[in-house]
Amino acid sequence: MAGYMGESIIVNGVYSPYTEVATRFYRLRILNGSNARVYNLALSNNADMVIIGNDGGLLKTPSSVKEILIAPGERLDVLINFSGNAIGTEILLTSNEFGNGGAAQGKQRFKIMKFKIASIVTDIFTVPAILSNVTAVSASSAVKVRTFEISNAMEHHGVPMNNGMQMxxxxxxxxYDSNRIDEAVAANTNEIWVFDNSKGEEPHPMHLHGVFFQVLQRSGGRNNLIASETGWKDTVLVMPSETVSVIVPFENNKGKFVFHCHNLEHEDDGMMLQYQLS
Structure with a gap:
């Protein structure tokens, strides 16, 4: 039901990797390419990580955080400062426990990779206060609000369950039906799309093809937006009991596009619809 979560975490195809670093800032460009697993990234020395970008590019301003939640399909640009550490120091990138992840997510803390301090250097880099010019899209500009209820139910076909039924x-x-248009959208308009997982029991990273959007609001569950959800996104994590609203500027790239849960097993099971932009 939760999707496939394997026993081994790999980074760029390598199990339990390490990399040698100097005492300076490094920029990590991170993609969660897992089938279903949500990660809560943190450093073992409790150092800050600076979020500078996400799915759609640079944020307007950087944000320093101790933990970063990242769902399948989401991307992050993160700065880590290794200065002040002695040669030989080892720092782990881990996934910490987190709440409200349903029955199968967020229960364990585990290692993802290791950084080894290999040299001492002087780093004069400072993080800019302004990274890009991201203009907020006003909710009042939306010409339509669409609500999408995320659900699952026991049937005789679908994702196998322990009780012999399928989800x-x-x-x-x-x-999903590739021969059906589920939503007709007018080009050069803004719409608010609401993903309602208020009755759900699983995390769903909702992904739109053909557009970027801005996250407006989260109610229920975590009940607020997180730093990595500012700027332009194409995937947003909707946890159990949450409802998330996004505003989508639809431009003039007319055609048929899908939107779906980026949990691969959920997507393959049919949690995907199609919109036509015209």
Whole structure:
């Protein structure tokens, strides 16, 4: 039901990797390429990580955090400062426990990779106060609000369960049909899309093709936005009991596009719909 979560975490195809670093800032460009697993990234020395970018590029301003939640399909640009550490120091990038992840997510802390301090250098880099010019899209500019209810139900076909039944994952009660247009959207308009997982029991990273959006609001569950959700996104994590609203500027790239849960097992099970921009 939760999707496939393997026993071994790999980074760039390598199990339990390490990399040697100097005492300076490093920029990590991170993609969560796992089937279903949500990570809560942190450093073992409790140092800050500075978020400078996400799915759609640089944020307007940097944000220093101790932990960063990242779901399948989401991307991050993060700065880590290794200065002040002695040669030989080892620092782990871990995934920490987190709440509200459903029955299968966030229960364990585990290692992802290791950084080894190999040399001492002088670093004069400072993080800029302004990174880019991201203009907020006003909610009042939306010409339409669409709500998408995320649900799952026991059936005889779908993702196998321990009880012999199978789980089907749906959006607005529908399974994907490539021959069906589910939503008709007008080009050069802004819309608010609401992903309602208020009755759900699993995390769902919702991904839109063909556009970037801005996250407006989260109610229920965590009940607020997190630093990595500022700026432009194309994937947003909707935890159990949460409802998340995004504003989507649809430009003039007309055609058919899908939107779906980026948990691969949920997507393959049919948690995907199609919109036509015209």
């Amino acid at each position: 089907r994952h749906r959006i607005n009660g529908k399974l």
